[in-house]
Amino acid sequence: MGDSLPMLKGTLDLLVLKALSVEPSHGYGLACWLEARSGGELGVEDSALYQALRRMEQRGLVEAEWGVTENNRRARYYTLTSSGRAHLTAEAATWHRYAASVADILSAEGKG
Amino acid sequence: MGPHRRGMKPGSANPDSGVDDELDAEIEAHLEMRAEAFVAQGMEPEAARSEALRRFGGDKGARRALVTTARRTHRRHTLRRLWDQTAADARFTWRRTRKSPGFAAVAVVIFAASVGLTTTMFNLVDNVLLRPLAFPEPDRLVALWSVGEGGAFPWVSMSNWMDWRAESPSLISTALYSTARVTVATEADAFHAPASRVAGPFFQTLGSSFVAGRGFTEEEAQASAPLVVLSEGFWTRVLGGGPRLDGAEVTVDGRRMGVVGVIPDEQALPQGADVWVPMPHRPGAGAVRNNINFQAVARLQPEASLEQARTELDVVAERIRVSDPAGIYSWGVGVRPLRDVLVGDARSYLVMLMVAVAFLLVVACANLAGLSLAHARQRTQESAVHLALGASRGRLIRRVVTEHVLLGLIGGGIGVALAWSATGYVMRRAGEVIPRAAEVDFDGRVAVFGILAAVLAGVLAGTAPAIRASRDQLSTLLSGARGGIGGGRGLPGAAMVATEVGLALTLLVAGGLLLRSFQAVISRDLGFDARGVMTADVSLVGSSFDSDSRWVDFWDAVTDRLRQLPGVEAVAVANSIPTTDGGRGFIDLEGQEGADIGAGYWVVSDGYFDVLDIPVLAGRVFGDNDQAGTERVAVVNQAMAERYWPNESAIGKRVRARSMESHLSPAGIAPWLTVVGVVGDALQYGHEDEVGADMFVLHRQVPYFTRSMFLTVESRLGSVVPAQTIRQAVHDVDPGVAIAMSSLDSRLSSLTGERRLVMSGLGLFAGAALLLVCLGIYGLMSFAAEARTREMAVRVALGAERGELTRLMLTSALQVVGVGAFVGLFGAWAFSRLLDGFLVDVGAADPVSYGAAVLLLSVVAVAAALGPSLRAARQDPLEALRDSA
Numbered sequence: 001m002g003d004s005l006p007m008l009k010g011t012l013d014l015l016v017l018k019a020l021s022v023e024p025s026h027g028y029g030l031a032c033w034l035e036a037r038s039g040g041e042l043g044v045e046d047s048a049l050y051q052a053l054r055r056m057e058q059r060g061l062v063e064a065e066w067g068v069t070e071n072n073r074r075a076r077y078y079t080l081t082s083s084g085r086a087h088l089t090a091e092a093a094t095w096h097r098y099a100a101s102v103a104d105i106l107s108a109e110g111k112g
Numbered sequence: 113m114g115p116h117r118r119g120m121k122p123g124s125a126n127p128d129s130g131v132d133d134e135l136d137a138e139i140e141a142h143l144e145m146r147a148e149a150f151v152a153q154g155m156e157p158e159a160a161r162s163e164a165l166r167r168f169g170g171d172k173g174a175r176r177a178l179v180t181t182a183r184r185t186h187r188r189h190t191l192r193r194l195w196d197q198t199a200a201d202a203r204f205t206w207r208r209t210r211k212s213p214g215f216a217a218v219a220v221v222i223f224a225a226s227v228g229l230t231t232t233m234f235n236l237v238d239n240v241l242l243r244p245l246a247f248p249e250p251d252r253l254v255a256l257w258s259v260g261e262g263g264a265f266p267w268v269s270m271s272n273w274m275d276w277r278a279e280s281p282s283l284i285s286t287a288l289y290s291t292a293r294v295t296v297a298t299e300a301d302a303f304h305a306p307a308s309r310v311a312g313p314f315f316q317t318l319g320s321s322f323v324a325g326r327g328f329t330e331e332e333a334q335a336s337a338p339l340v341v342l343s344e345g346f347w348t349r350v351l352g353g354g355p356r357l358d359g360a361e362v363t364v365d366g367r368r369m370g371v372v373g374v375i376p377d378e379q380a381l382p383q384g385a386d387v388w389v390p391m392p393h394r395p396g397a398g399a400v401r402n403n404i405n406f407q408a409v410a411r412l413q414p415e416a417s418l419e420q421a422r423t424e425l426d427v428v429a430e431r432i433r434v435s436d437p438a439g440i441y442s443w444g445v446g447v448r449p450l451r452d453v454l455v456g457d458a459r460s461y462l463v464m465l466m467v468a469v470a471f472l473l474v475v476a477c478a479n480l481a482g483l484s485l486a487h488a489r490q491r492t493q494e495s496a497v498h499l500a501l502g503a504s505r506g507r508l509i510r511r512v513v514t515e516h517v518l519l520g521l522i523g524g525g526i527g528v529a530l531a532w533s534a535t536g537y538v539m540r541r542a543g544e545v546i547p548r549a550a551e552v553d554f555d556g557r558v559a560v561f562g563i564l565a566a567v568l569a570g571v572l573a574g575t576a577p578a579i580r581a582s583r584d585q586l587s588t589l590l591s592g593a594r595g596g597i598g599g600g601r602g603l604p605g606a607a608m609v610a611t612e613v614g615l616a617l618t619l620l621v622a623g624g625l626l627l628r629s630f631q632a633v634i635s636r637d638l639g640f641d642a643r644g645v646m647t648a649d650v651s652l653v654g655s656s657f658d659s660d661s662r663w664v665d666f667w668d669a670v671t672d673r674l675r676q677l678p679g680v681e682a683v684a685v686a687n688s689i690p691t692t693d694g695g696r697g698f699i700d701l702e703g704q705e706g707a708d709i710g711a712g713y714w715v716v717s718d719g720y721f722d723v724l725d726i727p728v729l730a731g732r733v734f735g736d737n738d739q740a741g742t743e744r745v746a747v748v749n750q751a752m753a754e755r756y757w758p759n760e761s762a763i764g765k766r767v768r769a770r771s772m773e774s775h776l777s778p779a780g781i782a783p784w785l786t787v788v789g790v791v792g793d794a795l796q797y798g799h800e801d802e803v804g805a806d807m808f809v810l811h812r813q814v815p816y817f818t819r820s821m822f823l824t825v826e827s828r829l830g831s832v833v834p835a836q837t838i839r840q841a842v843h844d845v846d847p848g849v850a851i852a853m854s855s856l857d858s859r860l861s862s863l864t865g866e867r868r869l870v871m872s873g874l875g876l877f878a879g880a881a882l883l884l885v886c887l888g889i890y891g892l893m894s895f896a897a898e899a900r901t902r903e904m905a906v907r908v909a910l911g912a913e914r915g916e917l918t919r920l921m922l923t924s925a926l927q928v929v930g931v932g933a934f935v936g937l938f939g940a941w942a943f944s945r946l947l948d949g950f951l952v953d954v955g956a957a958d959p960v961s962y963g964a965a966v967l968l969l970s971v972v973a974v975a976a977a978l979g980p981s982l983r984a985a986r987q988d989p990l991e992a993l994r995d996s997a
Binding site (some may be wrong): 026027028031032045046047048050051054055057058069071073074075076 | 134137138139141142144145146148149167168169174175177178181182184185188
């Protein structure tokens with residue numbers, strides 16, 4: 001995946017939280033979701049994804065429970081906790097502000 | 113794919129391995145799903161799998177990081193869940209307690225009492241046995257002993273000590289000290305003080321820390337410098353001294369001494385001493401080597417072991433044996449930790465009492481477990497419902513245990529507080545008897561011990577009820593069957609009551625053995641009559657009569673004066689009296705000079721045998737015709753007469769007090785004494801003494817031994833002559849003498865103080881255990897009565913007599929007691945080994961003690977079971993059947 005975009009720090013967490021805010025999901029489901037949404041642009045190794053999930057579980061942002069997939073396979077399902085939801089809202093706002101200001105600067109320079 | 117069923121299994125042996133498996137399972141599921149997707153796109157399964165692995169990526173480090181994070185998460189969650197559940201259990205306990213406060217109250221009281229007693233006992237053990245001595249590097253401090261054929265003694269002779277000291281490189285330094293009594297005179301008063309004369313670098317060896325000033329040095333001790341070291345308590349309390357010495361002086365034994373230093377009370381050696389004075393040491397040979405009148409303390413080199421010092425000193429002792437054979441006893445050397453010497457016998461009985469109190473704690477736990485089981489009907493319903501709703505068994509067990517632990521903590525907290533507040537009392541009671549106990553203080557580690565004991569007790573008490581609760585099934589509950597209750601079998605709590613009975617029996621038997629030994633001891637014939645005898649320890653040191661030509665004059669003046677007082681029957685003086693340490697030494701019998709025989713040596717005045725009512729068996733006792741210049745006479749006791757002159761009369765035989773009176777002639781040979789009478793044997797050191805050979809000499813004929821004497825005054829009235837009367841008579845002759853009084857009876861009972869203390873301690877524990885057994889049996893039978901309501905009703909309906917029913921119930925109670933008692937007999941037999949040294953005239957298998965304990969337990973059991981049994985038999989069968997239907 002050398003041609004894909006590098007991940008900015010903290011971005012993966014944010015995206016995973018976003019994905020889980022739609023519905024609880026297992027790790028593979030999240031990977032598929034990310035690939036589908038980014039059109040394969042975000043180069044994330046699956047292990048990094050699990051790393052992020054476990055980290056957030058430790059911080060109490062997500063909870064996990066074993067469940068059964070539609071194909072009758074057991075998988076570990078992650079759910080957003082209330083503090084995870086609050087974190088998502090806050091981080092998303094920060095991200096938007098940040099992205100907007102970066103974009104502003106870049107476009108201003110381009111006109112320069 | 114097996115690992116799926118594993119995972120969130122709480123409480124598995126190694127939580128981390130579960131976490132690893134879970135992580136593996138999660139990743140494996142992920143890989144399979146991804147591979148399936150590739151296969152669906154047309155890939156070969158193997159290629160799909162390796163592509164899935166590639167996409168997963170991550171090196172070893174990543175995987176490790178993942179595992180670490182997962183483990184941390186898991187632990188956090190486990191703790192959190194535990195906390196939540198415990199909080200829920202606590203709330204549950206609170207609700208239950210409010211519903212039925214009776215059980216909780218009983219539990220708290222029992223926990224408080226048992227934990228309180230256990231904590232108090234531990235406090236003593238901790239202070240006396242466990243805590244290091246209050247000196248720097250205390251484990252390097254040792255006591256040197258004399259070891260001979262007759263055993264090992266914590267006493268050494270000055271000459272031996274000097275030789276040992278010169279030739280043992282393992283010892284950094286060593287010093288000699290004696291236990292003594294000095295007369296301290298202030299402007300207002302003269303009084304005795306417990307003291308020690310010390311030789312060598314005493315304070316340096318101990319590493320004493322001085323509250324003020326310094327210790328005297330070995331050179332000062334050698335020079336008998338007029339210097340004194342005082343204990344802090346004596347300096348501040350008795351002399352009213354402050355933080356600075358300011359060149360203070362005090363009169364000790366008639367000599368003005370400069371107070372050179374003050375040491376903390378807990379560093380007093382010998383224990384309880386208040387005054388330390390210098391003592392020169394000088395070598396001596398021959399018989400002097402046998403005068404083991406001193407104690408020796410030494411500090412080992414940092415790298416030297418006890419064994420090393422012992423080996424070294426053995427060589428020295430052997431050399432002395434060869435080079436100085438005149439010493440009759442060739443003492444070897446013992447090296448022991450100083451603490452062992454200070455603690456002495458206390459170790460064995462403190463350990464015994466600690467075991468006893470642990471038994472009591474277990475009885476209390478079994479008691480609560482039993483009560484809780486019998487009381488568990490309500491819990492049964494709740495737990496059955498919980499089980500039916502899917503609660504795990506482990507969870508239920510934990511809840512019940514938590515309930516008991518919480519009650520244990522509340523009760524234990526109260527118990528620890530009680531133990532804390534009782535510290536002062538215990539210190540006073542035990543401090544008179546147990547060495548080091550006067551320093552007892554209650555600190556954090558004792559409190560921690562108490563709390564731990566409470567938690568342990570809670571767990572112990574809660575386990576059986578918890579397991580039972582987890583076994584109760586909804587079906588049994590709904591069917592209402594309490595099943596299989598007959599003849600005590602299957603009664604919940606029967607095993608608990610049996611345990612209690614067994615342990616209580618052990619304590620009761622031990623208590624019985626001690627009580628019987630005590631009775632045996634105090635009912636012994638002492639050979640003298642202590643009733644109505646007042647004793648006064650009087651020292652002429654430093655008084656106006658303090659010269660050897662005037663000492664006897666003083667005693668005669670005082671005894672004359674006392675004899676004329678109304679109510680006084682007889683008066684005498686003696687250099688030692690029963691309960692005090694008399695002299696012992698070697699004697700020569702005419703015709704067997706130089707033989708290795710000894711006798712007690714007592715200096716007494718004419719009336720001594722009258723005062724103590726010691727019978728004269730043959731010849732006469734001292735009289736007016738025996739004067740300083742007349743024939744030197746002695747009176748011997750029956751034991752001495754029979755041992756040394758068997759089958760012949762002792763009267764007229766001649767004897768020399770070789771080691772006591774050898775200084776009287778320049779040649780070092782003691783003068784002959786003629787035996788003029790034989791008196792009855794007296795147990796001079798009180799009830800626990802053995803009769804030995806004793807000889808008595810007249811004070812007028814050995815005036816040099818009369819500087820300090822005991823006045824003994826026998827009253828004609830029921831009570832002793834008042835101390836004030838005696839003090840007045842003494843001070844009329846010379847107001848400057850020190851005097852300390854006590855009745856002979858109280859002196860005698862203080863000799864059995866240790867025995868009394870141990871007996872009352874064990875008695876307390878046994879009594880408490882008995883009370884608990886009583887409560888336990890009552891609870892058990894109440895439960896049984898209730899549970900057997902239906903059975904009883906049927907029996908009554910079928911024509912059974914009520915008396916028969918009562919008997920049936922009582923029999924089932926006695927069966928439980930019988931099982932417990934049977935086991936308890938073995939326990940008692942094992943425990944009685946700990947009583948070694950306390951049993952007098954009573955065997956460890958004394959049938960009376962065992963029988964009495966079993967009888968007492970049975971009576972208590974029947975009494976406790978009677979009420980519930982009668983209730984069970986008395987109920988109306990129709991009503992009972994209707995209720996239980």
